[in-house]
Amino acid sequence: MEELPIGRRVSYWRNRRKMSQQVFADRLGKSKSWVDKVERGVRRLDKFSVVYEIADVLQLDVQLLLGKDPERRPDSMNCIDQIEVAEIRSALERYDQISAFFYATPEPPPITEMRKAALHAWQTWEHGRYGVLARALPKLLRDAQAADTAYAHSDDSREAAHLLGQVYQLASSVLRKLGELDLSWLAADRSIAVSQRAGDQLLAGVATTRVANALRALGRHRAALEVNVNIANRLCPTPGATTDDQLSVYGFLLLQGAMAASCIGDSATMRDLLSAAQEAAAGLGGDKNHYWTSFGPTNVLVHRAAAAVELGEGGLAISIHDGLDPTAFNAMLPERRAHHYLDMARGFAQVGDVERAGEMLLEGDLLAPAEIRCRPIAHEVLSDVLRRTRGTPTASLAELAEQMGVGV
Known part of the structure; x- marks a missing residue:
């Protein structure tokens, strides 16, 4: 942020506020030419009083205009810009x-x-x-x-x-x-x-899942599948010589491989990887968070539901969701649970139950608002739910849509 000239920061935030140069100039009591010169760096902003006025018009923390970290509430829901x-x-x-x-x-x-x-x-x-x-x-x-x-x-x-x-x-x-x-x-x-x-082989193993997830997000699903499976095979448990850390990373790699397989419609490979992950989770003896994997029997079920959604099998995903043990699910980390609710919103939308889909989005928003409000996929799902809702959406869903900037 510090590297950007202040004029470019002014231009960025003016455009983000959907404000023309003329409107911005009028609210500042300046000419449009003055604004243009500031934004192009021809005219310097060397008076703090003017910088504060600009921040006020843009409804912005002045520290952002100065290229510094602003004071923020720790629970701020602002998404990245x-x-x-x-x-x-x-x-x-x-x-x-x-x-x-x-x-x-x-x-x-x-x-x-x-x-x-x-x-x-x-x-x-x-x-x-x-x-x-x-x-x-x-x-x-x-x-x-x-x-x-x-x-x-x-x-x-x-x-x-x-x-x-x-x-x-x-x-x-x-x-x-x-x-x-x-x-x-x-x-x-x-x-x-x-x-x-x-x-650290296990750190590298978890890093592999990050690479694979990035590849999957870029649409390179087969590459994501191959890299997950290759490294999982290298970390395959050895009877009597496997730690819980290794078992967790191994299982996590299998889960991410299953998700990649579901994205290319390879249901046979997906089922094989999920079965192997389930076996690893059983050996772990419960839900753990070794190496930040949140791996365990419940996370395997959550991934089964997510994979079903990717295959377009919303009904199967709903069946898995309804069979989750509430105690075990509620013990999972907020990010994992909110992610699941987003997946289930897609699943319910697939079977035409847009009311339940909206409820899933609201559940996720209550749990971890950024998972719903900041993710592009959540905006797409909410837009689809609103488009297919007969009549007026619920007040809660309409409020969420307004806060997310999704048209009702």
């Missing part, structure tokens, strides 16, 4: 290890602080607070990259690489959710390389 995407991209474009050959590396944060920051970021992700995580990512990426470079030849080298691999995975996951697919693939690819330096 293009200025924030640009800042994440800038952080991903850093090559600290190469620069270290020519310049002194910046003072890195202590490993203990990085460990706490990564843990907090995972918790933010698991509760579906994507906007909050996206705004924290640029600094987190810069800090993790600096730490990985600075500690490269110390006893902390592997842990620093491990933490950077985690941050790349988080970046990939949230960027994919928010529709920034190319950046999601880049971050996931970086995570695999860093995981290898960390010497």
